[in-house]
Amino acid sequence: MSSKSVKITLPDGSLKSYIGPITAIDVAREISEGLARNVLxxxxxxxxxxxxxxxxxxxxLELLTWNDQDGKSTMWHSSAHLMAEALEALYPGVKLGIGPAxxxxxxxxxxxxxxxxxxxxLVLIENKMLELARQKNDFKRADISKTAAIEYFQRKGDExxxxxxxxxxxxxxxxxxxxNFTDLCRGPHIPNxxxxxxIKILNIAGAYWRGDEKRKQLTRLYGISFLKQKDLSEYLELLEEAKRRDHRKIGQELGLFTFSKKVGKGLPLWLPKGAILRERLENFLRKAQVKAGYDPVVTPHIGSKELYVTSGHYEKYGQDSFQPIRTPAADEEFLLKPMNCPHHCEIYKSQPRSYKELPVRYAEFGTVYRYEQSGELHGLTRVRGFTQDDAHxxxxxxxVKEEFAKVIDLTLYVLKALGFPEFTVQVSLRDPENPQKYIGSDADWNRAESEIQEVAAEKGLKTVVETGEAAFYGPKLDFMVRDAIGRKWQLGxxxxxxxLPQRFELEYVGSDNLKHRPVMIHRAPFGSLERFIAILIENTAGNFPLWLAPDQVAILPISEKYHDYAQQLFLDLxxxxxRGFIDHRDEKIGKKxxxxxxxxxxxxxxxxxxxxxxxxxSIRAHGKGDLGTLSLIDFLETFQKEAFRDL
RNA sequence: GCCGACGUAGCUCAGGGGUAGAGCGUUUCCUUGGUAAGGAAGAGGUCGUGGGUUCAAUUCCCAUCGUUGGCUCCA
Structure with a gap:
């Protein structure tokens, strides 16, 4: 190898010269031994x-350590190889699929x-991995010809x-x-x-080979690894904390919702406390929507099959959905509504429209039913009957662009008022590889896709583009959040x-006295009440903002001698x-x-x-302790200030 | 839908081939108390459901339903 001069530029802009060839570790070592030991x-x-x-x-050159996501990823990818090595040692003949970070x-x-x-x-595997890790084996990279690679895995019998x-x-x-382990791999890997x-192997699950449900299901082992035992303990503690925030757990503890086998799976039952929460959220949005020029409408829970044939939903989802409801009349079929838009289209069509009255905005808390795959049901985040805060x-x-922008404002207002600090905005476009998944012309799609992206950019939203995530009738701007266990969900x-305007032959008369086709914007700032509340529960750990809390106050008499005074207070409030209640129980104040x-x-x-x-x-605030003694008037003032703080 | 795990009192869970146990909650009584659990007694379960093996099944086996971790799907 020739020894020529190599100039390395570090992230801070400093320039270093070496008589090459060198490695990143060499550069790190020159800065400090400690750094060299930490470069992944x-x-x-x-x-x-x-x-x-x-x-x-x-x-x-940038040296990547545990502080860089790419450093962590490299470490985890190497850990996957280590796990594979342990598996081969423990279970000779296992075949390996893919093993990414x-x-x-x-x-x-x-x-x-x-x-x-x-x-x-799992513990056996963890122990084997630790044993192999202690050997400090170097990760060695080798370029290999396709023929040699095929030969290697043919010998190994790994199809x-x-x-x-x-x-x-x-x-x-x-x-x-x-x-003793060799894998097909692009790398990179940690030094050894x-x-x-x-190491912790967290769970096992089935996973289809190459994500294809028609192919063999492999066993997927999920794990995580760290440079220090302490980091692992902290991570496991974090997982425990997440479990404590799980909306299914808190929902039961606070009596918000339940499920019944007899009613049917995926069909939530809202208990009184949860129903109040829902009602508060609905009223909050109703008020905002009145200001934003929406008109409420109400439509039935079912619609004739014809309606969904027209919309395209029947062709797309008919087989995978709740099946048609029949009536005593022959050939009469109705579908439980999976979407509100077809009904709203018919409301639009109920009278001739002039360009002067547009836009019209129809809003409805519409309950819809979708036959979700049984394995997909999850608490309130994925259910078979749910209520969308829908509007068209x-x-x-x-x-279009102005209306779209207004909806972004409304959605951001909702998320802010409810304290959702972390969400990503996703532009969901069509999958160019699978045009058969969509209805409509390329021209309309291109137009819709660019309109969405333009408005998002004008609004200064940082977006992530996901191709293949569009609805079958159009592209979307989705507001995504994560739940307590890290799963990603679409809210707004x-x-x-x-x-759909085309399929329903929607029209308006323009200023030219000719018929024109309107454009539809579908929107739901919460997405669904069910999912939104699930995430709200997990974000707040059940400590709802005062204006939403099902019970805002608990009146706690020191003894039954003060029940009359408590009752008067209750009526005044x-x-x-x-909202609140009196704790009449024969218990000491500490217990209450x-x-x-x-x-x-x-x-x-x-x-x-x-x-x-x-x-x-005497006022005591949840989590804050004794606030001292106030008159009713002063308490009301404190209360109102707190209740309207976020609105 | 697919693979794996789980299903015992209202809740959280222990147990285990010989018809069940704890804590919390609930009920009754005592107690009338001052900022995160006062005391006592009682009630409460065909151990998810249906088959099978066995002298005997809640326990073992099979099926089914439900929950759950993922995969696939998500209008």
Missing amino acids: AARVNDQVVDATRIIDADAT IDAGFYYDVDFGDRPFDGDQ YKLELIDGLADGTITFYSQG TGFIKA IFCRPDQ TIQVDYN QEKDI IRDAEVKKIPFMLIVGEKEQSEEKI
Whole structure:
């Protein structure tokens, strides 16, 4: 190898010269030994590579450690290889699918053949991995010809790897080895297995080979690893905390909703406390929508099959949906509505429209029913009957962008008022590979897709583009959030649709006295009440903002001698539309306070001898403790200030 | 829908081939109390459902329903 001069530019702009060839580790070592010990990978000319890769030309270099997501990913990807090595050692003959790093950790898809596999074996695998990690085996990269690669995996009898190799071009194939394990892999990897100090295999699940439900299902082992045992403990603690926030758990503890096998799976039953929460949210949005120029409409829960044949829903989802409802009349069929838009289209059509009255905005809290796959049902986030905060805006083509922008404002207002700090805005476009999944012309799609992106850009939204995520009738702007266990869900959605107006032959008379076709915008800021509330529960851990809390106050008499005073107070508060109850139980005040705290009730109003004689109330705020003694008037002021803080 | 796990009192869970147990909650009684659990007694379960094996099944096996972790799907 020639020893020519290599100039390295570091992220801070500093320039270093070496007599090459060198590696990222060499550069790190020159800065400090400590840094060199912590380098997991390197970004050389914007490409993430092994920290041990030779750099033999001038380059920009960023040293990646645990503090960089790419550093973590490299470590986790290497951990997947380590797990594969452990699996081969423990279960000779296992076949391996793919084993990538994910947002938090890694997985490997494996085929155990006929061997039974259960969760008890996870600890064995972890221990084997740790044993192998301690050997500090180097990850070695090797370029390999396609023929040699095929030969290797043919000898090994791993048809999955052979299939992967089949899709690769000769000359681009690399193998990575550590210890006794060699894998087809693009890399990069950490320098050696010794970095992996703490490992947890989190769960096992089935996963179709190459994501295709028609192909064999492999066993997917999910794991995570860390440089320090302490980091693993903290991570596991975080998972525990997430479980405590789970809306299914809190929903039951606070008596918000339930399910019944007899009613049917995926059909939530809202309990009184949950129903109040829902009602508050609905009223909040109703008020905002009146201001934004929406008109409420109400439509039935079913519609004739014809309606959905017209909309295209029947063709698209008819087989996978609740099946038609029949009547005593022959050939008469109705469908439970899976969407409100067809009904709203018919409302639009109920009278001739002039360009002067557009846009019209029809809003409805519409309950819809979709036969979701049984394996998909999950708490309130994925159910078979749910209520959309739906509305359809019918406008002229020249109004689309302005209307779309207004809906973005409304959605952002809703998310802000409810304290959703973390969401991503996703532009969901059609999948160019699968045009048969969509209805309508390319021209309309192109137009709708660019309108969405233009408005999002004008609004300054940072968006992520996802192709293939559009609805079958149009592209969407989706507001995505994560739940307590890290799953991504769509909440709010705004969609531009040129297709349904056409299918329903919607028209308006323009200023030219000719008939024109309106454009539809579908939108739902919450998405569905069910899912929105699920996420709200997890975000707040059940500590709802005062204006939403099902019980806003708990009146706690010190003893039954003060029940009359408590009753009077209760009536006074009810007069002011404040929700609450009196804890009449024969319990000590400490117990009543504890129970009210556990129920996360915002204000505890304690009344005893002192309060009764002074006509006052002692206030205790949830999670904050004693706020002292106030008159009713002063308390109301405190209360109102808190209640309207976010609105 | 597919693969795996789970299903015992209202809730959280322990147990295990010989017809069940704890804590919390609930009921009654005592207690009338001052900012996160006062005391006592009682009630409450055909161990998800249906088959099978067995002298005997809640326990073992099979099926089914439900829940659940993923995969696939998501108007």
